[in-house]
Every structure is written in structure tokens, then in C-alpha cells.
Amino acid sequence: xxxxxxxxxxxxxxxxxxxxxxxxxxxxxxxxxxxxxxxxxxxxxxxxxxxxxxxxxxxxxxxxxxxxxxxxxxxxxxxxxxxxxxxxxxxxxxxxxxxxxxxxxxxxxxxxxxxxxxxxxxxxxxxxxxxxxxxxxxxxxxxxxxxxxxxxxxxxxxxxxxxxxxxxxxxxxxxxxxxxxxxxxxxxxxx
Amino acid sequence: xxxxxxxxxxxxxxxxxxxxxxxxxxxxxxxxxxxxxxxxxxxxxxxxxxxxxxxxxxxxxxxxxxxxxxxxxxxxxxxxxxxxxxxxxxxxxxxxxxxxxxxxxxxxxxxxxxxxxxxxxxxxxxxxxxxxxxxxxxxxxxxxxxxxxxxxxxxxxxxxxxxxxxxxxxxxxxxxxxxxxxxxxxxxxxxxxxxxxxxxxxxxxxxxxxxxxxxxxxxxxxxxxxxxxxxxx
Numbered sequence: 332x333x334x335x336x337x338x339x340x341x342x343x344x345x346x347x348x349x350x351x352x353x354x355x356x357x358x359x360x361x362x363x364x365x366x367x368x369x370x371x372x373x374x375x376x377x378x379x380x381x382x383x384x385x386x387x388x389x390x391x392x393x394x395x396x397x398x399x400x401x402x403x404x405x406x407x408x409x410x411x412x413x414x415x416x417x418x419x420x421x422x423x424x425x426x427x428x429x430x431x432x433x434x435x436x437x438x439x440x441x442x443x444x445x446x447x448x449x450x451x452x453x454x455x456x457x458x459x460x461x462x463x464x465x466x467x468x469x470x471x472x473x474x475x476x477x478x479x480x481x482x483x484x485x486x487x488x489x490x491x492x493x494x495x496x497x498x499x500x501x502x503x504x505x506x507x508x509x510x511x512x513x514x515x516x517x518x519x520x521x522x
Numbered sequence: 523x524x525x526x527x528x529x530x531x532x533x534x535x536x537x538x539x540x541x542x543x544x545x546x547x548x549x550x551x552x553x554x555x556x557x558x559x560x561x562x563x564x565x566x567x568x569x570x571x572x573x574x575x576x577x578x579x580x581x582x583x584x585x586x587x588x589x590x591x592x593x594x595x596x597x598x599x600x601x602x603x604x605x606x607x608x609x610x611x612x613x614x615x616x617x618x619x620x621x622x623x624x625x626x627x628x629x630x631x632x633x634x635x636x637x638x639x640x641x642x643x644x645x646x647x648x649x650x651x652x653x654x655x656x657x658x659x660x661x662x663x664x665x666x667x668x669x670x671x672x673x674x675x676x677x678x679x680x681x682x683x684x685x686x687x688x689x690x691x692x693x694x695x696x697x698x699x700x701x702x703x704x705x706x707x708x709x710x711x712x713x714x715x716x717x718x719x720x721x722x723x724x725x726x727x728x729x730x731x732x733x734x735x736x737x738x739x740x741x742x743x744x745x746x747x748x749x750x751x752x753x754x755x
Contacts, residue, residue: 362584497701497705498697498698498701498705499697499698499701499702500694500695500697500698501694501695501698503638503641503695503698504638504694504695504698504699504701504702507634507635507638507698507702507706508702508706510630510634511631511634511702511706511707511708512706517630
């Protein structure tokens with residue numbers, strides 16, 4: 332779980348960090364205090380969840396969020412209010428008031444993550460196993476696409492999901508996984 | 523907790539023993555008695571302000587005073603980064619290697635692990651080699667140029683942007699290695715050996731992250747500024 336916290340108050344950032352650690356197991360948290368660094372932070376980090384101070388959601392940030400198509404990638408956006416009027420923003424998944432109590436905050440955040448979604452997340456599909464096998468045998472994404480009658484783009488998406496599920500990014504790492512799980516026979520590789 | 527110059531050096535270690543290799547890099551040795559950070563630094567001819575920023579950034583990953591760090595000279599920063607390299611090459615990597623070699627049974631799985639680590643090591647060393655032989659000499663030279671005001675002599679075709687572009691993440695394999703051991707390698711026996719390997723991998727990872735953060739957020743922007751002023755003069 333990668334989380335970005337954008338707020339200009341140090342104390343609020345630390346509070347949000349504690350809250351995030353209560354909600355998710357060992358989250359990877361990046362903090363930033365201002366809009367200046369926002370673009371840099373958003374572009375360089377594939378996050379799963381963003382906390383942002385509501386008043387920082389101005390026109391510029393909206394353009395940025397639109398440009399990076401964060402919403403398409405399923406990144407959730409939580410906006411933090413300090414008792415101000417809410418101007419509805421399409422990008423925001425949840426508004427939290429900083430006055431709220433712990434149990435309210437946690438229950439609202441966890442509603443963003445329905446159980447079924449997390450349950451099936453780490454199961455590897457047959458298609459993915461087929462791709463793992465071909466990656467381990469040294470085929471490129473294009474080779475794989477041709478062989479399985481998929482578009483190269485679909486193969487890339489599969490590869491990303493595989494890396495996420497397995498926690499393995501490199502080709503040689505995937506090869507080891509394939510051998511350990513009898514997806515391929517190591518003797519085949521030496522040919 | 524923020525480490526200050528008036529703290530006792532011994533208390534710094536008690537606060538976070540993982541700072542030990544970082545402190546060693548400044549060629550500061552144990553046996554501080556009750557000396558403060560400032561005193562120890564003075565005896566060892568270490569720039570105390572630089573020392574404090576480095577240990578604080580390492581100690582607390584949310585503490586990273588980019589602006590302060592960029593005030594230090596390129597040669598001081600590079601010197602520290604080179605010490606990091608030395609630690610990787612001559613200490614932690616050989617140490618992990620030794621531990622892996624100490625696994626008794628040479629099963630197929632262990633051979634896989636060894637080969638994977640070997641691959642990672644080669645990648646890391648090649649990366650270090652490039653920094654030591656190309657990038658660091660370049661940034662030191664460019665700092666000399668601007669100091670000597672012989673700015674017109676900058677005919678270097680290299681630029682820090684090339685480095686910034688190439689600065690790929692060699693973290694992938696390290697990340698994989700950890701997960702292979704944690705999630706997939708059946709290691710019913712010799713658990714303690716695997717624990718040691720993992721512990722060292724986590725330590726190495728933290729150190730590398732700290733190292734590349736200094737390169738990316740301090741060294742690269744600083745050199746970029748120097749390049750700019752060389753061009754404009």
C-alpha cells in the first residue's frame with residue numbers, strides 16, 4: 332500500500348501517518364507539504380491512496396490529477412476538511428473532517444476498500460500462469476502477445492498485475508518463482 | 523528524535539544502533555566516553571553540520587533538509603557517497619555472500635538463490651563502477667571549474683542530466699530477492715541463516731535508499747545549478 336500525504340501542517344501530516352498505519356499493514360508513506368512538489372511526487376510514485384488537504388485541490392491540481400489519469404488507475408483520493416464548506420470535486424472519493432474521532436475515520440476509510448476486492452487480489456489466474464511460464468522461458472512481451480493472441484498492451488497489464496501479486500519485478504526473479512512452483516522445468520531453460 | 527551537536531555520541535548509538543555503519547563511514551571509531559557529537563567530530567576532523575544532517579536524514583526518513591544539504595560542497599557529498607560504496611563492496615555484500623555460502627545443503631533451490639544474488643551483485647557493482655569512474659569525477663571537476671572561475675574551459679560533453687536519466691533503479695532485484703526468501707523459498711531447516719540473510723538485505727536496502735536519495739535530491743540538483751551558471755557566464 333503506497334500512500335501520499337499532502338498537507339502543509341506538519342502536525343496534521345504526522346497524524347494522518349499514524350491513522351494510515353492504523354488502517355493498513357505496513358504502508359509505504361510519502362509526505363509532502365506543498366503543491367510545488369506535488370507534480371514531482373505524483374509522477375514519480377505509483378500510489379494507491381492520496382490524502383490531500385481540501386484547500387489544495389485547486390484548478391491546477393485538478394488539471395494535474397486529470398493529466399496523470401490517477402482515477403483510471405484506481406487510486407483513491409481522500410480530501411481533508413477543516414470544517415469548511417465542501418465544493419464537490421469529481422476526483423474525491425471521500426471527505427474527512429479532521430475533527431472526527433478515530434473509529435469514524437477508520438470505518439469511513441475501510442469502506443473504500445470492500446473485502447472481496449482484497450480477498451481475490453493475490454490469486455494468480457491461469458492466464459497469468461501461462462504468461463509467467465513464457466516470461467521465465469525468456470520470451471519478450473511481443474513474443475508472448477503473439478503466442479497467446481493478445482495485444483502487447485494486455486500483456487503489459489498482465490505483467491504489472493503479476494509483479495504486484497507475487498512481489499517480484501525482475502525477469503530472473505519470475506524465473507525463480509516459476510521453477511520453485513513447478514511452472515517450468517529448469518532443464519528446459521538450458522537448451 | 524532530532525540528533526543535535528550537544529548530544530552525547532554514545533546516546534546517539536543508543537537512540538538508533540543502525541546508525542553505526544553510517545558513523546563508521548566518517549571514520550569515527552567507538553569508545554566515545556562522554557564526548558558530545560560536536561567534540562567527537564572535532565577530534566576526527568569531521569564537519570559537524572554535515573554529519574548531523576546525514577545522521578538525521580538516515581535516522582528519520584521524513585527528515586530530509588534538501589536545502590541545507592545542498593549547501594555543502596560537491597566534494598564533501600561525493601566523499602560521503604564513495605564511503606557508502608566502499609561499505610557495500612567490501613562489507614555488506616561479501617557478508618551476505620558468506621552467509622549464503624554457509625547454507626549447508628546445495629540443493630537446487632540454494633543454487634537458484636546463489637545465482638540470483640550473483641546477478642544482483644554484478645548489477646550493483648556495475649552501477650557503482652559507473653558512478654565512481656564517470657559521474658563523480660565529472661561533478662568534482664565541474665565544481666573545481668566554477669571555483670577557479672575558468673568557466674570557459676568547460677568543454678565537457680557529459681552532463682548531470684545524462685546521469686539522472688540513467689539512474690535506473692537497481693532496487694528491483696533486491697526487492698525480488700527479499701520476497702523470494704520471505705514468500706517462496708521453502709527453507710524448513712537453517713531458519714537462522716535465512717534470517718541473517720534477510721536482515722542484511724533489509725539493512726542494505728535502507729542504506730541504498732538513503733544513498734540514492736542524496737544523489738537524486740541533493741547532488742543532481744546542485745550540479746544542475748553549477749552547470750547552469752557555467753553556461754551563463
